[in-house]
Structure formats: C-alpha cells, structure tokens
Amino acid sequence: xxxxxxxxxxxxxxxxxxxxxxxxxxxxxxxxxxxxxxxxxxxxxxxxxxxxxxxxxxxxxxxxxxxxxxxxxxxxxxxxxxxxxxxxxxxxxxxxxxxxxxxxxxxxxxxxxxxxxxxxxxxxxxxxxxxxxxxxxxxxxxxxxxxxxxxxxxxxxxxxxxxxxxxxxxxxxxxxxxxxxxxxxxxxxxxxxxxxxxxxxxxxxxxxxxxxxxxxxxxxxxxxxxxxxxxxxxxxxxxxxxxxxxxxxxxxxxxxxxxxxxxxxxxxxxxxxxxxxxxxxxxxxxxxxxxxxxxxxxxxxxxxxxxxxxxxxxxxxxxxxxxxxxxxxxxxxxxxxxxxxxxxxxxxxxxxxxxxxxxxxxxxxxxxxxxxxxxxxxxxxxxxxxxxxxxxxxxxxxxxxxxxxxxxxxxxxxxxxxxxxxxxxxxxxxxxxxxxxxxxxxxxxxxxxxxxxxxxxxxxxxxxxxxxxxxxxxxxxxxxxxxxxxxxxxxxxxxxxxxxxxxxx
Amino acid sequence: xxxxxxxxxxxxxxxxxxxxxxxxxxxxxxxxxxxxxxxxxxxxxxxxxxxxxxxxxxxxxxxxxxxxxxxxxxxxxxxxxxxxxxxxxxxxxxxxxxxxxxxxxxxxxxxxxxxxxxxxxxxxxxxxxxxxxxxxxxxxxxxxxxxxxxxxxxxxxxxxxxxxxxxxxxxxxxxxxxxxxxxxxxxxxxxxxxxxxxxxxxxxxxxxxxxxxxxxxxxxxxxxxxxxxxxxxxxxxxxxxxxxxxxxxxxxxxxxxxxxxxxxxxxxxxxxxxxxxxxxxxxxxxxxxxxxxxxxxxxxxxxxxxxxxxxxxxxxxxxxxxxxxxxxxxxxxxxxxxxxxxxxxxxxxxxxxxxxxxxxxxxxxxxxxxxxxxxxxxxxxxxxxxxxxxxxxxxxxxxxxxxxx
Numbered sequence: 001x002x003x004x005x006x007x008x009x010x011x012x013x014x015x016x017x018x019x020x021x022x023x024x025x026x027x028x029x030x031x032x033x034x035x036x037x038x039x040x041x042x043x044x045x046x047x048x049x050x051x052x053x054x055x056x057x058x059x060x061x062x063x064x065x066x067x068x069x070x071x072x073x074x075x076x077x078x079x080x081x082x083x084x085x086x087x088x089x090x091x092x093x094x095x096x097x098x099x100x101x102x103x104x105x106x107x108x109x110x111x112x113x114x115x116x117x118x119x120x121x122x123x124x125x126x127x128x129x130x131x132x133x134x135x136x137x138x139x140x141x142x143x144x145x146x147x148x149x150x151x152x153x154x155x156x157x158x159x160x161x162x163x164x165x166x167x168x169x170x171x172x173x174x175x176x177x178x179x180x181x182x183x184x185x186x187x188x189x190x191x192x193x194x195x196x197x198x199x200x201x202x203x204x205x206x207x208x209x210x211x212x213x214x215x216x217x218x219x220x221x222x223x224x225x226x227x228x229x230x231x232x233x234x235x236x237x238x239x240x241x242x243x244x245x246x247x248x249x250x251x252x253x254x255x256x257x258x259x260x261x262x263x264x265x266x267x268x269x270x271x272x273x274x275x276x277x278x279x280x281x282x283x284x285x286x287x288x289x290x291x292x293x294x295x296x297x298x299x300x301x302x303x304x305x306x307x308x309x310x311x312x313x314x315x316x317x318x319x320x321x322x323x324x325x326x327x328x329x330x331x332x333x334x335x336x337x338x339x340x341x342x343x344x345x346x347x348x349x350x351x352x353x354x355x356x357x358x359x360x361x362x363x364x365x366x367x368x369x370x371x372x373x374x375x376x377x378x379x380x381x382x383x384x385x386x387x388x389x390x391x392x393x394x395x396x397x398x399x400x401x402x403x404x405x406x407x408x409x410x411x412x413x414x415x416x417x418x419x420x421x422x423x424x425x426x427x428x429x430x431x432x433x434x435x436x437x438x439x440x441x442x443x444x445x446x447x448x449x450x451x452x453x454x455x456x457x458x459x460x461x462x463x464x465x466x467x468x469x470x471x472x473x474x475x476x477x478x479x480x481x482x483x484x485x486x487x488x489x490x491x492x493x494x495x496x497x498x499x500x501x502x503x504x505x
Numbered sequence: 506x507x508x509x510x511x512x513x514x515x516x517x518x519x520x521x522x523x524x525x526x527x528x529x530x531x532x533x534x535x536x537x538x539x540x541x542x543x544x545x546x547x548x549x550x551x552x553x554x555x556x557x558x559x560x561x562x563x564x565x566x567x568x569x570x571x572x573x574x575x576x577x578x579x580x581x582x583x584x585x586x587x588x589x590x591x592x593x594x595x596x597x598x599x600x601x602x603x604x605x606x607x608x609x610x611x612x613x614x615x616x617x618x619x620x621x622x623x624x625x626x627x628x629x630x631x632x633x634x635x636x637x638x639x640x641x642x643x644x645x646x647x648x649x650x651x652x653x654x655x656x657x658x659x660x661x662x663x664x665x666x667x668x669x670x671x672x673x674x675x676x677x678x679x680x681x682x683x684x685x686x687x688x689x690x691x692x693x694x695x696x697x698x699x700x701x702x703x704x705x706x707x708x709x710x711x712x713x714x715x716x717x718x719x720x721x722x723x724x725x726x727x728x729x730x731x732x733x734x735x736x737x738x739x740x741x742x743x744x745x746x747x748x749x750x751x752x753x754x755x756x757x758x759x760x761x762x763x764x765x766x767x768x769x770x771x772x773x774x775x776x777x778x779x780x781x782x783x784x785x786x787x788x789x790x791x792x793x794x795x796x797x798x799x800x801x802x803x804x805x806x807x808x809x810x811x812x813x814x815x816x817x818x819x820x821x822x823x824x825x826x827x828x829x830x831x832x833x834x835x836x837x838x839x840x841x842x843x844x845x846x847x848x849x850x851x852x853x854x855x856x857x858x859x860x861x862x863x864x865x866x867x868x869x870x871x872x873x874x875x876x877x878x879x880x881x882x883x884x885x886x887x888x889x890x891x892x893x894x895x896x897x898x899x900x901x902x903x904x905x906x907x908x909x910x
Binding site for chain 1: 564566568569570571572573574575590592593596597598599600601603605612614629630631632633642643644646648654655656682683684686688
C-alpha cells in the first residue's frame with residue numbers, strides 16, 4: 001500500500017514537473033517569438049504593403065496642364081494610390097471619429113484640420129458615413145524635384161450620410177472641385193492643402209425612361225446541374241445552348257439570369273467569367289432569346305464603404321455587354337427588399353439608387369429594373385427605373401386584384417412579373433403538399449390572367465434541381481425540397497404536366 | 506463618352522450654381538435667409554441669420570474643404586442663427602450648408618477667403634544642384650499662407666530674389682492654384698546660387714542651388730617617364746590636360762578617365778584615374794620588351810583625348826645560357842639592362858623543352874639578381890636528347906640536341 005502511494009506520489013510529482021517545464025518552455029518560446037516580431041527591414045521601403053481592394057472610386061487623370069516635370073506612370077500610380085487612400089482614411093475617420101490612418105496621408109499641418117472637425121463631431125455624437133464615387137484629377141504642377149504636386153480634382157462625387165446620436169439626419173450627394181497640394185514625405189504622398197473650390201448637389205435624376213417590350217414571355221434560367229452556380233467550374237455551354245433551344249421552342253422569348261458578385265471577382269471582374277457570360281448571351285442571341293441580366297447575386301453588404309467596389313463590378317460588366325444584341329435589361333439586384341431588416345431599408349435603397357445612376361450613365365440603351373420580391377415593395381424607386389419588376393409567390397387567386405392595385409400606384413412605368421411559380425413537391429416533408437397536377441393548374445390559371453391583362457412574365461423555373469445551396473433557402477429540408485421542385489422539367493429530364501402551360505398564346 | 510457628357514453637364518450646372526453664390530428658391534418657405542455676403546475672411550465669425558418659424562426643430566449641415574458637421578440653431582424670437590464653428594470657418598474654400606428639418610430644401614454656400622497678409626512662406630527648392638550651361642534648371646515653389654495655414658488668394662505677388670556671382674536678379678511672379686513657382690535656369694558658370702522669396706513684406710529664409718559643371722569636353726593627354734627603356738620596372742605616368750565643360754568650367758572631381766593603350770600587335774592595355782581639379786592621372790609599368798604604344802583616353806560616353814604615341818627601347822639584346830650538372834641545370838644570365846647593370850628582379854624567362862620536335866613543357870620563372878635557373882628533374886625528363894628554346898624580353902635562343910644524363 002505504501003509502495004503504491006509512493007508510486008502515485010512520485011508520478012504526480014513527475015507529471016507536475018513536466019507540466020511546469022512545458023509551461024515555462026511555452027512562455028519562453030512565446031517571448032522569443034514576440035521579440036522576433038517587429039520591424040522588418042523591408043518595411044522601411046513600403047515595398048511589402050499588401051494592397052487589398054477596399055476603395056476604388058473611378059479615377060480619370062487629366063494631365064494636359066502640367067507645367068512642371070513630366071509625369072511618369074509609376075509616380076502617377078503612387079500618387080493616385082496615396083491620394084485615394086487619403087480619401088479613404090478620411091472617410092473612415094468621419095465614420096468612426098477616430099484618427100487612425102490620417103497621419104499617413106495628411107501632413108502635420110493638414111491633419112489638424114480633420115482632427116478638429118472629428119474632435120467636435122465626436123463630442124456632438126455626429127458620425128458621417130461617406131464615400132467618393134469619382135475623381136478627375138488634373139495635374140497643374142509636378143515640381144522639378146518630384147517632391148510636390150499640385151492638382152485639381154474635378155467633379156468629385158461625394159456621398160454622405162449624417163447621423164447624430166446614431167439617428168439618421170441627412171443623406172447628401174455632392175459634386176465638388178478641389179485644389180490639392182501633395183508632398184512626398186517618407187515615401188508617402190501626403191495632402192498638404194485641400195481647398196474646395198466649388199460644390200453643388202449631384203443630380204441623381206436618371207434619363208428619360210426607356211421603353212420596354214410588353215411582350216416579355218420568359219423564364220428564369222439556371223442549368224439543371226448547376227443552379228445558383230451557372231458560371232462555375234462545371235459551366236457547359238453546350239447544355240446551355242440545348243436549354244435555350246428548348247426554351248425557344250416553347251415560344252418563350254426572354255430569359256433572366258444571375259451574376260454572382262463574389263464568383264465574378266467582386267471589384268475586379270475576372271475575364272474568364274465575362275467570357276462565359278458572353279458565351280451565354282451569344283447562345284441566347286442565336287436562339288432569338290432576350291436576356292435580363294441580374295447583377296449582384298449573393299451580395300448583401302450595401303455598406304457605404306463598399307460602394308466603390310460594387311461600382312467597379314457593375315461598371316465592368318455593363319460596359320462589356322451594353323452593346324450585346326441579346327441584352328434586354330439590367331436587373332440591379334434580385335429581391336433586395338429581403339435585406340431591409342438585416343441591413344436597413346435606407347442603406348439598401350441608397351445603394352440601389354447609386355447603382356441605377358451608374359448603370360444608366362454607362363448604358364443609355366437598356367432598361368434598368370430591380371427584382372423586388374413582392375408586390376408591396378415594387379413601387380420603391382419606381383421613378384428611377386425604366387420598368388418595375390416584382391416577384392409573386394403568394395396566393396394565385398388574388399394575384400390579378402393585387403396586380404391591378406399595383407398598376408394604379410406605378411402608373412406610367414411598365415410592370416413585369418419577374419418571378420412566379422409553385423412547387424410540385426409532395427413527400428415526406430410535406431405529405432399534403434402540392435403535386436404536378438396542382439402545379440399545372442397554377443400555371444394554367446396564371447397564364448390566363450397574364451393573357452387577359454397583357455402581363456409580361458418570367459416564370460420560376462425551367463428545371464427541378466438536385467442541389468440547392470444553403471444560401472438560397474437555408475438548411476430546412478421542407479423548404480429545400482420544395483425549392484427543388486419548382487421546375488417544368490423534373491430531375492429525370494421529363495416534362496412535367498405544367499410544361500404544357502409554360503406559355504399560352 | 507456619354508458618361509463624360511453627363512459629367513460635363515453636371516459640371517456646368519454647378520458652375521452656374523456657384524456663380525450665384527447662394528441658392529434660394531423663391532417659394533414660400535419655413536425659413537428665409539437674411540444674411541448677405543458670399544465671401545468671408547477665414548477666421549472671422551460667420552453667422553447665418555434666418556427669419557422664419559423658430560418652432561421648427563432643425564439643424565444645419567455644413568461642409569468645408571476638410572469635412573462636415575451639424576450645427577445647432579440659436580433662436581432669438583423669429584430669428585434663427587447658425588454660427589459656423591471655428592474649426593470650419595478657419596479654412597478657405599467653399600462652405601456649403603443645408604438646413605435639415607424643413608419641408609422645402611434650403612441650402613446654399615459661401616466662400617471663405619484667406620487673409621490678406623501672409624504669415625508663413627513654405628518654400629521648396631529642388632533639385633539642389635543643377636548643371637551649368639543654361640539648359641538644366643531647378644524649381645522654386647512658394648506656398649504663401651496666412652496665419653490659419655490657408656494658401657493666399659490667387660494672384661498674390663511673390664518676389665523672387667536670385668544672386669549668382671556678381672549678378673543679383675529680382676522677379677515678380679504671382680500665385681496661381683495655391684502656389685507660385687519659377688523655373689531657375691542655370692547660368693554658364695559654376696558656383697552657388699542663392700534664392701529667397703518675399704510676399705507682401707514677409708521674407709523667406711535663404712535657399713541655395715549648386716551650379717555644377719556640365720559634362721567634359723575633349724581633352725589632351727601627356728606622358729611622363731623616367732627613361733624610355735622597356736625595363737619592365739619603371740613607371741610611366743599619364744596625365745590629362747585640365748578637362749573643361751563646354752562653358753570652360755573645370756569638370757567636377759571624380760570623373761573617371763580610362764586610358765586605353767594599343768601595343769604593337771594590337772593588344773589592349775588599360776589604366777585609369779579620376780579627375781582632381783580637372784586633371785586625371787594614371788600609371789602603368791614599363792613593358793619589358795621593345796614596344797610602340799598608342800594611348801587614347803576616354804571619359805566614357807562624354808569625351809575623349811588625342812592619341813599619344815610613345816616608344817620603349819629594347820634593353821636586353823642578348824643573354825648567356827649555361828647547361829651544368831649533367832645538363833640538368835640550365836642557368837640563364839646574367840641578364841643585363843641598358844647600362845650594363847643587372848636587370849631588376851622580376852623579368853620573366855621562359856624555357857620550352859622539346860623532345861623529338863614535340864613540345865614537352867614550358868616553364869616560366871622570374872629573374873632574381875640577374876639570373877634564372879631551371880632544374881630538369883630526372884624523373885620527369887628521362888635521359889636522352891632534348892631541344893630547348895629560351896626566351897626573355899622577346900629575345901629567343903635555341904639549343905638543339907642537348908643530352909640529359
């Protein structure tokens with residue numbers, strides 16, 4: 001017994017020694033590790049700063065008035081980068097009322113001016129969310145020693161949203177001209193003087209509404225194998241061509257497709273994705289189908305600080321396809337009203353508004369709309385849009401009545417039913433659910449209403465799907481299963497009863 | 506392009522707006538602006554006065570060059586005052602405001618102008634050294650600011666003083682786009698140029714620019730040597746004339762001058778030196794045999810010299826060779842120089858060993874006290890007949906059928 005106790009005692013002692021040694025070793029190694037961090041020589045040269053895209057307003061340089069040293073591309077890109085960073089840190093400073101980053105991009109005398117204002121704003125509990133959407137700097141003078149540059153930044157479009165005590169006070173978009181002096185200090189181009197020369201309200205009014213064909217008979221399209229991931233690695237243009245041919249043969253004339261924001265590369269849209277989209281549009285053109293392209297799918301931030309990135313995304317895609325024959329319209333975002341609760345209604349609407357202005361400034365020939373998820377949101381921003389589109393998944397019996405009511409509100413703008421449909425799912429999760437017959441009946445009745453009221457429509461959707469990403473309907477199996485059975489064609493490629501009513505003359 | 510047009514339209518829109526200064530719509534409204542004035546001096550107290558329904562709760566958004574804030578109203582009966590805070594009113598530029606809380610939009614803007622008198626002259630001069638000759642230039646940039654660190658108004662006169670050697674110049678320039686600047690072109694002579702600026706009685710400190718000589722022009726070279734013999738021991742020194750730039754300024758110290766020497770058979774030798782006070786010096790050891798050298802010097806990419814020809818006389822006409830110790834020790838010498846003295850140590854002697862007309866080996870040794878000896882090892886050179894060729898200073902001697910034993 002005594003021996004056993006001794007052994008236990010010894011082993012506890014031994015283990016505790018081991019433990020203490022392990023702890024001490026860990027502490028020493030942490031200390032050693034800590035002492036080995038810190039100044040890296042390469043950082044002196046600012047060569048290793050990794051740049052992530054956080055602020056990309058549209059910058060157009062003019063350089064015809066430079067009276068000094070000839071500007072080279074390298075210096076110009078450094079100036080641009082630092083100058084935009086200066087705006088970015090200022091935007092952040094006004095949002096948080098903190099001084100972080102200002103030191104790096106404003107000289108000692110200039111930064112005081114910002115500190116004074118944010119100091120006062122902090123006291124008054126004023127915060128300002130702000131961003132700039134475009135800059136047109138014109139260099140007046142690049143000094144001979146390359147240490148000073150004087151420029152005028154023309155037509156700076158500044159968006160500001162002012163809060164006091166976290167309460168929204170005002171939203172304003174201004175367009176201003178600034179004269180700026182930048183000095184090269186410690187490898188940074190820092191703002192020395194900033195003088196606002198003129199300012200006025202930015203005119204957000206969009207051009208005259210573009211007409212849209214009221215004969216839209218269409219369908220929302222995803223390939224059967226890759227729903228919500230149309231442009232991914234399994235992209236197969238041959239399948240898409242066959243599907244388009246099938247759609248054409250049903251006498252439909254329009255499809256609606258979705259451009260996932262992240263998958264397309266966010267601010268820097270990938271050329272490979274544009275190529276795939278071009279193939280899709282080409283295939284649609286070949287089959288006499290018009291395409292409504294829905295942007296910003298799976299995007300849900302809307303933060304002011306993100307705007308410049310979103311705009312680069314939209315700008316790239318819209319510029320690339322604005323002359324494509326298959327293009328019918330741009331749908332800014334699918335069902336953005338679903339984000340009202342989580343992101344704030346105003347944030348979402350301001351975001352939509354500025355994207356509409358942007359798209360319409362680039363593409364003057366194609367209509368712009370927003371795919372609202374229900375009738376009650378459908379009239380939001382109607383004056384900025386060329387046509388109003390909405391989705392309807394509610395009771396079919398009151399559709400006509402609600403449609404007519406909406407028509408009265410919207411008045412002059414055409415209405416398009418961007419999505420509607422019903423599942424044919426009946427099974428374990430919904431034993432008394434729908435059926436193929438019910439689905440067919442639904443379409444039959446809806447088509448009758450469309451024919452009567454001449455309602456342009458796009459149904460949801462061509463196929464039943466196998467895999468639905470959880471971002472779309474969540475994890476719940478009864479929802480997922482229902483979503484899998486919205487198609488006119490089942491998982492085996494057979495036409496369901498509803499196919500007959502995909503379109504009725 | 507269309508986007509540009511739109512921007513241009515907007516641009517022209519705001520130009521018209523800013524010209525009118527204060528934008529007020531004429532409709533019946535809650536507030537009416539009473540204050541007049543479209544220009545205020547920075548740092549002055551700026552209060553906007555309105556007449557209207559003071560029961561309306563409102564605030565004023567205002568934004569200057571650096572940022573924006575909200576201002577609370579002060580009420581006096583039916584008069585409403587908004588005092589622009591000092592942290593906005595001290596900076597120049599357009600200050601735009603908008604009353605928040607009214608039914609009709611009420612907004613406007615005014616300009617804050619800098620004070621008249623400067624309190625600081627921020628002056629930047631660079632590059633700090635330029636090349637004489639009138640084509641290179643430096644630049645002087647002056648940012649005159651008032652005591653609130655605002656750049657002075659457009660067309661503020663800035664006088665630039667410039668002193669160089671005997672000349673003193675004064676030129677009046679005017680600020681434009683926040684700054685005044687002047688190109689400072691180099692004079693023909695080298696030296697130090699002093700600059701200063703003055704704005705409305707306020708003087709800057711002194712700035713200087715070094716006017717450096719321009720690049721070298723062609724020059725002459727000379728040689729200097731103790732004697733003309735090719736003894737492989739003395740040193741020949743090459744010097745250049747005082748190298749000048751095109752304006753007769755002595756070039757900067759440290760210009761690298763290469764002396765390229767072409768010998769009789771076309772081989773190139775090279776020596777070099779850097780200039781001090783315009784003169785570069787380079788040295789090279791005499792050849793150890795008769796030579797004719799052509800020397801030409803270059804400052805690479807800039808200038809070159811004349812071609813200098815020098816001759817070295819032969820010093821070794823003949824030498825003795827002795828085979829001793831079974832002919833296995835070959836002693837060359839005494840090798841004598843031009844006065845009959847023993848040649849200084851270090852001259853090279855080469856022995857080539859042939860057997861049956863085929864070369865077996867070549868051995869090179871340097872002389873010591875006028876002699877060189879070669880030992881022909883028995884284990885390498887077996888007993889038998891060999892031919893030898895011995896050369897030094899381009900003098901050759903051959904020995905045939907020497908028997909080693």
